[in-house]
Amino acid sequence: MDQRPRSPSALIRMAGELRWSLCLLLLLLTACQPSPYRLDTRHASASQNGRIAFLILHYTDEDDAHSLRLLTEPRYKVSAHYLVPRDTDQHPLPVYQLVPDSQRAWHAGRSRWHQYAGLNASSLGIEIVNLGYDEKEAALPAHLRHWQSFTRAQIAAVGALARDLVRRYDIPPTQVLAHSDIAPERKQDPGPLFPWRELALDYGVGAWPDEARVAALRQSLPAWDALLWQQRLARYGYGITPSGRWDEQSRAVLCAFQLHFRPSLVSGEPDEESQAILMALLERYYPE
Numbered sequence: 001m002d003q004r005p006r007s008p009s010a011l012i013r014m015a016g017e018l019r020w021s022l023c024l025l026l027l028l029l030t031a032c033q034p035s036p037y038r039l040d041t042r043h044a045s046a047s048q049n050g051r052i053a054f055l056i057l058h059y060t061d062e063d064d065a066h067s068l069r070l071l072t073e074p075r076y077k078v079s080a081h082y083l084v085p086r087d088t089d090q091h092p093l094p095v096y097q098l099v100p101d102s103q104r105a106w107h108a109g110r111s112r113w114h115q116y117a118g119l120n121a122s123s124l125g126i127e128i129v130n131l132g133y134d135e136k137e138a139a140l141p142a143h144l145r146h147w148q149s150f151t152r153a154q155i156a157a158v159g160a161l162a163r164d165l166v167r168r169y170d171i172p173p174t175q176v177l178a179h180s181d182i183a184p185e186r187k188q189d190p191g192p193l194f195p196w197r198e199l200a201l202d203y204g205v206g207a208w209p210d211e212a213r214v215a216a217l218r219q220s221l222p223a224w225d226a227l228l229w230q231q232r233l234a235r236y237g238y239g240i241t242p243s244g245r246w247d248e249q250s251r252a253v254l255c256a257f258q259l260h261f262r263p264s265l266v267s268g269e270p271d272e273e274s275q276a277i278l279m280a281l282l283e284r285y286y287p288e
Contacts, residue, residue, distance in 0.1 A: 112239030184256035192263030209280035
């Protein structure tokens, strides 16, 4: 038998081999231990739904470069699932997916629709590059400001993307909303130039009233008092507390409704056209 002393390198190699053998033995012993439970997935509960219940549309109020930086850099603490750019010659228009659909993006902030609050948890957000309006016009009614229009390429991209998303996640028409719908006292995006009518009629996305019914209702609806307005806006989904007084919250909510459904006159004040539109929407989507 060779009794010569081992070299340091040989001893290190032997120690490594011993450690490896011990690790392998431990793994084998662990694998032989029975699991303390067995997962059984045969019984699915009927009381469940997917994370995604809403689709929320925004504009960025920034140009392409600033929008992308704002929505991707950690210091800004804001994000969206999709960003639709504006100033590009690429065809087709690229749409940037910044957050996977399965993940929560930080786009809605303090928000409410029906019984849902904090809609980041249950929504997808699409940001569209658009500068909105000049801050010098902030004191003007929304319909008197000079808003930046959306490009045809943007509208086509948003329409097709939104159609894919509502089909994929079975999002109801009344849950395709503006940022202004879910946060009416804070936000006005995507503004009065966003073509909600086109989105509904051409792409099948979102709610829209029967226009013949709106015209008929205008001939026969009695004027509502403040409480009826508040109750019906709440019934449609807006976060409003019925008080019977036409207060600042009521004006902000009606302004959001007009931005979405009657953008030619966004006053925040009750009128026959807004009343007929709201009644037609309730008849179509929330019949009593």
